[in-house]
Amino acid sequence: MTKRFDELWQLSTVDLNSKVQERTELMTAYGLMQTLQARSYLEIGASMGGSMVVLGANCTKVVAVDLFEQHSAPTLHLAMKMISAPHVVGVAGDSRDPKTIAKVVAHGPYDVVLIDGGHDYRTVQSDWKTYGPLATKAVFFHDIAQPYVKILWNEIGGGLEIKSPRTTMGFGVRFV
Numbered sequence: 001m002t003k004r005f006d007e008l009w010q011l012s013t014v015d016l017n018s019k020v021q022e023r024t025e026l027m028t029a030y031g032l033m034q035t036l037q038a039r040s041y042l043e044i045g046a047s048m049g050g051s052m053v054v055l056g057a058n059c060t061k062v063v064a065v066d067l068f069e070q071h072s073a074p075t076l077h078l079a080m081k082m083i084s085a086p087h088v089v090g091v092a093g094d095s096r097d098p099k100t101i102a103k104v105v106a107h108g109p110y111d112v113v114l115i116d117g118g119h120d121y122r123t124v125q126s127d128w129k130t131y132g133p134l135a136t137k138a139v140f141f142h143d144i145a146q147p148y149v150k151i152l153w154n155e156i157g158g159g160l161e162i163k164s165p166r167t168t169m170g171f172g173v174r175f176v
């Protein structure tokens with residue numbers, strides 16, 4: 001059964017105490033996951049799992065990539081347990097490291113890929129080039145209003161923008 005957004009928002013912001021998403025933006029991105037009937041999901045930069053528990057909630061395969069730093073790793077492990085998908089994998093490492101890439105490719109392809117890792121230009125560009133081709137339905141970017149993400153977003157021609165006037169974040173969506 002499809003999990004409702006309100007319940008997932010509670011998991012994200014209260015149970016995981018993740019505060020890095022804007023509610024209406026995430027709700028719209030969640031709605032798009034349902035419209036696309038996305039069943040497999042890759043998130044680059046899963047952090048404490050705040051967006052992953054929502055966007056990956058109704059998927060059967062979820063792969064989470066992050067540096068798994070000490071402050072965030074326990075919460076990310078908890079978030080991975082909250083997802084009922086039969087196939088939930090955490091990949092600890094730099095998204096540009098060939099070992100990380102090999103692991104992510106081995107679990108692919110993915111209906112939807114979210115790029116929300118390093119927000120410097122080189123990393124966003126690398127993540128787009130490396131992981132974008134693994135998406136079969138759409139690539140989501142988070143923080144398209146952030147300076148370096150915005151540069152890359154404009155360079156690749158933009159796409160659907162999900163932006164609340166109340167934040168400086170925003171999702172960008174490139175359909176495959």
Ligand SMILES: C[S@@+](CC[C@H](N)C(=O)[O-])C[C@H]1O[C@@H](n2cnc3c(N)ncnc32)[C@H](O)[C@@H]1O
Pocket residue numbers: 018020021044045046047048049050051052065066067068069072093094095096116117118119123
């Ligand atoms: C803005 S946070 C992601 C927030 C998360 N998507 C959410 O909404 O809850 C960015 C994350 O990317 C990770 N990160 C930064 N550079 C990375 C890299 N080169 N490879 C993998 N993860 C990276 C950081 O450790 C951090 O957890």
